[in-house]
Structure formats: C-alpha cells, structure tokens
Amino acid sequence: MDKKGSRFSGKRILVTGASNGIGKGIAEGLVSEGANVINFDLKKVDMPGVTTIQVDLTDWDATRKCLKDIGSVDMLVNNAGIAHPPADFVDTEKAILDKVLATDLMAPFNIGQYVAKDMIDRGKVLPAFCTASQYSPYYIAKAGMQMMTKCMALELGPHNIRVNTINPGIVIDTGIGQEHWSDERKAAGPKSRTPLGRFTTVKEVVGAVLYLLSDDSSMTTGSALIIDGGYLCS
Known part of the structure; x- marks a missing residue:
C-alpha cells in the first residue's frame, strides 16, 4: 500500500483543466502526494507545485506543440470538459455540438494519443486516466469517451499502460454544480433518486483519481x- 503523502513523489503529471473545479481539486490532491503537476488550461492559476501552460485544448496543433515543449510526463489526467445551455435534441445548434465534442472528446483523444505514443517510445509505464469529466452533445461526447477508454485500454495494455475513466454524478461544489443544482426545488428530484441522498463532492472525485493513478x-x-451515490441503481 502506498504511503500517504508520497504516492506520486517526483512524478510529473499532466492535468487538463486544473485551474478550477474538479481539476483544481485533482491537482491539489496530487501535489499533496508529492507530484509535480502541469496544468493545461486557458486560464492561468497560481498553485504551489503546479505549472500552468495556457492553451486552447480544441486547437489540435497548438496543444501538440505544448506537449512537445513540456517533454515527457509520467501520468495523464484528461479532466477538462465543458457543459452547455440545455436544449432539446431537435433544437441543438451545430456550433454547440462542435464546441462540446472538440473539448470533451477530441482534445482527450489528441492528448492521450500523444502521451501514450511517447510512453511507448520510451518503454515507460503510463497509468493514464481519462475522465472524462442532460444535454445531447455532452452525453454523446461522454459516450465516445467511454468507448475510447476501452479501445485505448485494449491496445495499450500490452505496453503496461492502464486507461480508466471515472463517471461522477452531480458534483455540487463546483461552479457548474452550483449554477445548475443550487436550487433545492430543482435538486430534490435527482437527490430523491440517489440512495445515499446527496450529491457528489470534489473531494470524493479526487479520491477516485488518486486511487486509479496509484x-x-x-x-x-x-x-x-x-461515483454517483447509487443514482444509476434507481
């Protein structure tokens, strides 16, 4: 069993979207366990132990340039993702679909492909973690992430590279969580369907990430x- 506080000592770990929300919690958790975190995000943030590279992850070539510039990493957390205003399937605009798929599906594919190839070329082990982290474009992207995770795990397993995904329920202590679910009347429905009777927290997501990376x-x-408190069981 890894010793608390040193599970990732000296490891260079790339986390996308670590400037706020779940990504920030993941970065802080990794730093507390000895990791040196590199954050790919549009927004710069000052956190001890975290180096932020500002990049638009939907820009395939710019992202690859940044990956080349930072050199090799030991682990990857594909966390960055966006939601969008709710809209019926028949009313969803192409621009929304393009934006969500570019951020939530294509960007993780791009980064995961680059990092995995680098690991194979170096003969190193990569415990890669893809998170992906009510909206048809969003759900389509997440479904794609699930299958991409299985395909990567199948092909990269012989190189001792592990690929997993976490599926959190409603994470209440984030900006998006508060924006959509702080109204108790609106939250009552999903809470009543959740056996544990509450929403997920960033800390609980971080714990799962640290486990899968360790x-x-x-x-x-x-x-x-x-990580949904049993919501999918109901």
Whole structure:
C-alpha cells in the first residue's frame, strides 16, 4: 500500500483543466502526494507545485506543440470538459455540438494519443486516466469517451499502460454544480433518486483519481468507476 503523502513523489503529471473545479481539486490532491503537476488550461492559476501552460485544448496543433515543449510526463489526467445551455435534441445548434465534442472528446483523444505514443517510445509505464469529466452533445461526447477508454485500454495494455475513466454524478461544489443544482426545488428530484441522498463532492472525485493513478489499482484498466451515490441503481 502506498504511503500517504508520497504516492506520486517526483512524478510529473499532466492535468487538463486544473485551474478550477474538479481539476483544481485533482491537482491539489496530487501535489499533496508529492507530484509535480502541469496544468493545461486557458486560464492561468497560481498553485504551489503546479505549472500552468495556457492553451486552447480544441486547437489540435497548438496543444501538440505544448506537449512537445513540456517533454515527457509520467501520468495523464484528461479532466477538462465543458457543459452547455440545455436544449432539446431537435433544437441543438451545430456550433454547440462542435464546441462540446472538440473539448470533451477530441482534445482527450489528441492528448492521450500523444502521451501514450511517447510512453511507448520510451518503454515507460503510463497509468493514464481519462475522465472524462442532460444535454445531447455532452452525453454523446461522454459516450465516445467511454468507448475510447476501452479501445485505448485494449491496445495499450500490452505496453503496461492502464486507461480508466471515472463517471461522477452531480458534483455540487463546483461552479457548474452550483449554477445548475443550487436550487433545492430543482435538486430534490435527482437527490430523491440517489440512495445515499446527496450529491457528489470534489473531494470524493479526487479520491477516485488518486486511487486509479496509484499502484493500488495496478490491475484495473478499461474500467468506468461510477461515483454517483447509487443514482444509476434507481
């Protein structure tokens, strides 16, 4: 069992979208365990142990240039993602679909492909973690992430590269969570369907990330870890 506070000592870990929300919590958790975190995000943020590279992840070539500039990393957390205003399927505009798929599906594919190839070329082990992290474009992107995770796990397993995804429920202590679910009347519906009777917190997501990145999950790949308080059971 890894010792608390040193599980990722000296490791260089790339986290996308770590300037706020769940990504920020992940970065802080990794730093507390000894990691040196590189944050790819549009917004710059000052955090001890975190180096921020400002880049538009939807720009394929610019992202690849940044990946080349930072050199090799030991682990990857594809966290960055966006939501969008609710709209019926028949009313969803192409621009919204393009934006969500570019951020939530194409960007993780681009980064995951680049980092995995680098790891294979160096003969190193990469516990890669893809998170992906009511909206048809959003759900389409996340469904794509699930299948992409399985495909990556299948092909990269022989190189001792693990690929997993987590599927959090409503994470209440983020900007998006507060924006959409702070109204108790609106929140009552999903809460009543959740066996544990509450929403997920960033801390609970971070715990899952640290587990999947650590040697404690050394035989786990191609899996989807659901953190929703049992919502999908109802």
